[in-house]
Amino acid sequence: MTEVNIGSIGFSGLDFSFDEDHKVLSKCDFQMPMNTVARLNGPHGCGKSTILKILAGMIEPMRGDYIINGKPFNQMSFEELIPYRLKIGYGFEYGGLINNRTIYQNLILPIQYHKLMDEDEAKNHIDEIIEVFGLRRSSGYRPSSVSGGQRKLACIARAFVMNPQLLILDEPTHGLNEKSVENLSNYIRDKMKSGIVKHVFLTTENPMLIESLVKKDLIVQDGKLVDFDLLYENVAGGKAS
Amino acid sequence: MPYVTKAATSVFHQFDIVGRKVIYAIEYTANILLMVYLSIRAAIFDQAQGLRTVFSVVSAQIYFTGFQALPLITVLALASGSIVIMQSSAQLSLLGGNEMIGNLLVVVIVREVAPLITALIVIARSGTAVASEIGNMRVNKEIEALEVMGINPLSYIVFPRLVGGIVSVMCLAFYYIFISLIGGFLVTKIVHDMPFAFYSDSLAQAFAAEDVLLFLLKNSFSGIIIFVVCCYQGLLVQQGPHEVPQVTTKAVVNSIIYVTIFNLTVTTLFYLNQLIKLGIL
Numbered sequence: 001m002t003e004v005n006i007g008s009i010g011f012s013g014l015d016f017s018f019d020e021d022h023k024v025l026s027k028c029d030f031q032m033p034m035n036t037v038a039r040l041n042g043p044h045g046c047g048k049s050t051i052l053k054i055l056a057g058m059i060e061p062m063r064g065d066y067i068i069n070g071k072p073f074n075q076m077s078f079e080e081l082i083p084y085r086l087k088i089g090y091g092f093e094y095g096g097l098i099n100n101r102t103i104y105q106n107l108i109l110p111i112q113y114h115k116l117m118d119e120d121e122a123k124n125h126i127d128e129i130i131e132v133f134g135l136r137r138s139s140g141y142r143p144s145s146v147s148g149g150q151r152k153l154a155c156i157a158r159a160f161v162m163n164p165q166l167l168i169l170d171e172p173t174h175g176l177n178e179k180s181v182e183n184l185s186n187y188i189r190d191k192m193k194s195g196i197v198k199h200v201f202l203t204t205e206n207p208m209l210i211e212s213l214v215k216k217d218l219i220v221q222d223g224k225l226v227d228f229d230l231l232y233e234n235v236a237g238g239k240a241s
Numbered sequence: 242m243p244y245v246t247k248a249a250t251s252v253f254h255q256f257d258i259v260g261r262k263v264i265y266a267i268e269y270t271a272n273i274l275l276m277v278y279l280s281i282r283a284a285i286f287d288q289a290q291g292l293r294t295v296f297s298v299v300s301a302q303i304y305f306t307g308f309q310a311l312p313l314i315t316v317l318a319l320a321s322g323s324i325v326i327m328q329s330s331a332q333l334s335l336l337g338g339n340e341m342i343g344n345l346l347v348v349v350i351v352r353e354v355a356p357l358i359t360a361l362i363v364i365a366r367s368g369t370a371v372a373s374e375i376g377n378m379r380v381n382k383e384i385e386a387l388e389v390m391g392i393n394p395l396s397y398i399v400f401p402r403l404v405g406g407i408v409s410v411m412c413l414a415f416y417y418i419f420i421s422l423i424g425g426f427l428v429t430k431i432v433h434d435m436p437f438a439f440y441s442d443s444l445a446q447a448f449a450a451e452d453v454l455l456f457l458l459k460n461s462f463s464g465i466i467i468f469v470v471c472c473y474q475g476l477l478v479q480q481g482p483h484e485v486p487q488v489t490t491k492a493v494v495n496s497i498i499y500v501t502i503f504n505l506t507v508t509t510l511f512y513l514n515q516l517i518k519l520g521i522l
């Protein structure tokens with residue numbers, strides 16, 4: 001399988017609507033700079049999660065293109081998408097864990113399936129992630145047997161398993177305590193500093209995560225993504241303009 | 242005149258309804274066939290999916306669909322076997338054709354009852370389970386999660402269930418026939434004194450090569466039909482948990498309709514062929 005590096009990401013004339021009266025994006029053009037954490041912002045029901053799903057390739061736009069590395073991502077077949085999907089980590093707002101597998105088996109699934117590492121290497125990698133996210137005690141249980149917070153953490157942890165270059169997190173702080181949010185924030189910052197994660201899109205209202213991580217607010221407004229730089233200290237160092 | 246117009250409109254309206262239902266049935270069948278093709282294609286072209294992954298799901302499916310259904314199959318096979326043996330031997334002895342019992346049993350049990358009853362049991366036990374399991378996976382975003390991890394749900398979820406389903410249905414049908422013919426004989430021994438040698442000779446003479454062909458054809462396709470229809474229905478869940486019981490009911494109804502139509506078609510074609518061979522048609 002050919003390995004890809006996710007570089008430029010953008011929308012070109014992209015349209016998406018739930019129905020006639022509820023347009024999410026309309027002829028939207030947008031280019032995402034590298035090494036940026038962008039938060040999708042807007043009123044409830046404006047389509048933030050839908051945009052994240054478009055970015056993850058889970059749903060297709062109605063018109064226009066979602067472009068990665070100059071190629072229309074939404075026009076690729078399932079097989080063509082696989083190398084890109086291996087570089088995308090997605091944390092669901094709720095659900096997303098395979099219920100008949102334990103948390104550990106959930107985390108190791110993509111590595112085992114795509115044979116990305118040998119068994120020992122995979123085990124060490126997963127152990128490290130389990131340690132970072134504090135999932136040691138719940139790793140042997142199925143999702144239905146652990147708390148909502150643990151499920152949420154496991155789902156976010158799985159987004160990091162394949163060392164993604166594009167990280168997409170839908171409300172990652174729901175049900176998490178301050179310590180877990182701080183851990184997550186630090187882990188994302190570390191991954192970005194080490195050059196593994198290149199783009200982060202998230203939806204959150206958590207002030208701690210916004211202050212510590214988010215550089216750009218993308219406001220969903222009238223079918224467009226209005227780009228708004230935040231003045232917090234950002235992960236790439238220094239302050240944004 | 243207005244009455245004529247009204248009546249004509251009503252007739253056309255009825256035609257519309259029938260037409261829509263026919264088109265829906267054709268579309269549905271086309272989608273089912275497409276899903277069989279796509280899941281086999283995905284399993285072949287999915288370089289990542291190892292045999293180990295497929296095997297673990299297939300073995301779980303065989304355990305649940307095949308092994309756990311054995312008690313129910315045993316009861317029904319014993320009941321149907323002993324009823325057919327008792328009734329047929331009583332009627333045949335009146336006509337003086339006791340040696341025909343083997344032929345009768347092969348025609349009734351092996352060719353017709355075993356494939357149909359086995360399929361109905363599998364639909365009731367496993368078809369419902371598969372449809373609701375996949376429906377709940379949709380609700381819990383497990384299918385989306387697989388896709389986003391680059392795992393094709395057709396090769397990871399549908400294909401192993403198809404393979405497991407085919408193997409299970411065939412093994413269960415074989416078990417059903419065995420229990421019906423042998424167990425049924427032992428049960429009837431209590432009320433009907435028939436020598437086993439006579440019974441087994443009659444059965445052995447009645448079996449023909451086309452019975453094996455018919456057995457393989459009916460049971461393998463029943464397995465495919467049941468599991469592809471149930472997987473398809475499960476994957477149709479879009480909005481929420483309230484859809485799961487709806488798709489499960491539809492999966493059962495549609496599986497029964499398709500399996501019955503398939504069995505009936507195969508039987509009809511088989512007997513037409515027999516009649517042509519005998520020069521009657």
